[in-house]
């Protein structure tokens with residue numbers, strides 16, 4: 001039996017190259033080796049207010065991006081979270097397992113609630129229990145994510161362990177898969193921050209659907225560090241970041257990248273990187289456009305059916321273990 005992976009992204013904002021390099025690229029690479037579930041987590045999206053029309057559109061757009069990235073629906077299960085109601089059902093149970101204090105300590109909750117002041121939904125607090133539910137329903141072995149999700153994986157493991165202790169062995173304890181390179185791509189405008197969908201400064205992110213002109217401008221304006229030589233060096237995060245993006249998109253080794261830029265200046269790095277990104281995104285954007293609406297609907301429907309059949313079994317066991325019974 002193949003081991004399982006589960007991962008997902010929210011259909012909010014626009015996906016950027018950080019989301020691709022930190023997450024989607026790894027999903028594609030792992031899908032042959034693992035039985036894979038890739039979810040569009042629209043219920044997570046509504047933890048902050050969304051425009052209904054936009055959310056509907058973004059949900060399908062994200063499915064197109066999954067497929068254009070190379071996720072193969074013949075071997076991987078692709079579906080929308082709200083199509084499998086077991087996610088919400090198990091999340092309720094996990095809300096009863098989680099402690100308010102541990103949820104309040106999550107850095108994502110702290111960051112997001114700090115900027116929102118009074119306007120914080122209860123959903124934002126319990127965001128991690130829904131995420132734990134996504135993962136635990138499928139008895140997932142490995143969860144490929146970017147570095148920012150590490151803490152959410154830890155709480156998932158804690159909740160699963162606590163449930164198993166209290167009600168008997170039920171959940172598999174999942175591991176995070178965080179790639180040593182690319183798990184934290186930084187903003188091009190501020191190397192102290194990660195590249196983020198929700199950043200107001202659009203110049204910090206290269207979006208997967210940006211056109212060539214915009215990409216060139218953004219890379220040209222990208223911040224750099226003091227010094228001149230082009231080497232991987234954590235203490236010079238801006239150049240390190242540009243080189244990392246270059247390395248991941250070209251598939252070259254770190255040594256090859258450094259050799260390529262030996263004796264060259266930041267201008268060369270930026271122009272070669274811009275060309276690399278544009279050439280990478282051109283066929284990707286073509287594939288996004290070519291995905292047929294009818295075909296997409298079929299893929300999501302088949303995906304949801306497959307996911308539901310597995311999720312139902314896990315939820316049934318959970319209810320039995322807890323003594324939750326009714327007439328059905």
Ligand code: ATP
Nearest residue numbers: 009010018022023145146183184185195196197198
């Ligand atoms: P953002 O922080 O960009 O607003 P998010 O965390 O809300 O995005 P999702 O679409 O849910 O975005 O994330 C999809 C995946 O992308 C997650 O696995 C996340 O860890 C990863 N990811 C997000 N930002 C980066 C980044 N800058 N570098 C690497 N991976 C990232």
Ligand code: LTN
Nearest residue numbers: 006007008009010041044131134
């Ligand atoms: N919180 C994640 C998205 C997400 C997820 C998941 C990732 C929701 N459920 C389950 C992996 C597994 C984020 O990247 N913002």
